[in-house]
Amino acid sequence: MKIILLGPPGAGKGTQAKDLSQRLNLPHISTGDILRQNVSLSTELGKKAKDFMDRGLLVPDELITEMLKERLQQPDVQEEGFILDGYPRNLNQAQTLDNILKKKNTEIDIVFYLDTSESVIIQRLSGRLVCSKCGANFHIKNMPPKVDMICDYCQGELYQRTDDREETIKKRLQVYYKEVSSLIKYYERQNKLQRICADEEREIVLSRIIQMVKNHCLTTKT
Numbered sequence: 001m002k003i004i005l006l007g008p009p010g011a012g013k014g015t016q017a018k019d020l021s022q023r024l025n026l027p028h029i030s031t032g033d034i035l036r037q038n039v040s041l042s043t044e045l046g047k048k049a050k051d052f053m054d055r056g057l058l059v060p061d062e063l064i065t066e067m068l069k070e071r072l073q074q075p076d077v078q079e080e081g082f083i084l085d086g087y088p089r090n091l092n093q094a095q096t097l098d099n100i101l102k103k104k105n106t107e108i109d110i111v112f113y114l115d116t117s118e119s120v121i122i123q124r125l126s127g128r129l130v131c132s133k134c135g136a137n138f139h140i141k142n143m144p145p146k147v148d149m150i151c152d153y154c155q156g157e158l159y160q161r162t163d164d165r166e167e168t169i170k171k172r173l174q175v176y177y178k179e180v181s182s183l184i185k186y187y188e189r190q191n192k193l194q195r196i197c198a199d200e201e202r203e204i205v206l207s208r209i210i211q212m213v214k215n216h217c218l219t220t221k222t
Contacts, residue, residue, distance in 0.1 A: 001026060001081040001213070002106065004088070006183065007114030008176050009169070010121035010128075011198045012205065014137070016114065017085035019206050024083070024213065027076045031086035034067045035059060036135065045070075065096055072100065081109075091182045110216050111187040112209055114198035118173060125169050129158040 001024065005013045014030065021028035038046030039053070045067050049059045068087060071077065088094040101107050127140040129149070133156025138145045145151060149158045163172060187193040194212050198205050 001217075002084075002101070002109050003082070003213070004084045004108055004111040004187075005114065006111060006180065007198060008116055008121060008180075009172055010124040011114035011116040012124075012202065013085050013114060015202060016198075016206060016209065017083050019202070020209060021083050023206070023210060026080050027082045029068070029071055029077070029082045029084050029087075031064055031068060034071055035064065038067055061090075061093060061096075065093070065100075068097075069100060072104075088183065090179055091186055094183055094186050108187075108190075108192060109220075110194060110213065111192045112212070113184060113193060113195050114205070115195050116198045118170070120199045121173065122166055122169050125164045126166055128160065128164050130161055131156040132159055133157075 003020070003026070005017050005020075007013050014032075017028045017030065020026070035046075035049060039050050040046070045063055049063050049067075052059050052063075064087065072082070084097075088097055098107065124139065124142070127142065129138040129140060129145070130136070131138075131151035131154065134151060134154045136151055136153050137143075138151075138158060145158060150156075151158060162168070184193060196205060196208055196212070
């Protein structure tokens with residue numbers, strides 16, 4: 001089973017991907033995690049990416065795609081499939097991913113779009129706290145750390161990202177919706193897109209996704 005999770009910032013893609021990975025026993029592939037791992041291990045791709053990051057530039061699509069290709073070659077993905085979070089972000093990446101999979105005689109099974117209202121996104125992101133050491137996420141109200149402003153996992157200091165302010169969030173959403181519209185149409189034309197209302201509690205959203213996966217499996221078997 002090969003699944004993609006799409007959705008605006010604050011939709012809960014990372015959280016749902018991790019939960020779904022455990023429930024379905026599928027590898028969770030996060031392009032953010034892949035990037036951090038390559039940089040921390042100083043791989044050739046990681047060194048190239050770090051050069052862009054050190055200069056305050058976005059890591060090019062081509063580098064992220066090469067890292068993803070390497071991850072897709074690993075045995076767990078070859079055997080089980082994957083849940084992809086953070087890629088594709090645009091139409092070009094979606095087409096590139098399809099071409100990569102086509103060479104392996106396979107394709108994406110289902111794409112979930114986590115539809116989330118602006119008010120919920122602002123509430124989630126404006127209360128988000130990030131660990132300065134390991135990058136783990138917490139929330140002031142929804143998922144507070146055990147010790148105020150200290151990471152539960154590595155005891156690093158927590159901070160609020162400057163782009164998690166309300167006005168900045170609204171601008172980020174405008175950019176996101178403009179980019180994602182062609183991506184949504186692309187997967188709709190392939191009859192692979194499923195919309196999920198992601199405003200509700202984590203477990204409710206997860207159960208809906210799992211039910212849709214089960215329905216998809218039943219449909220494809222008949």
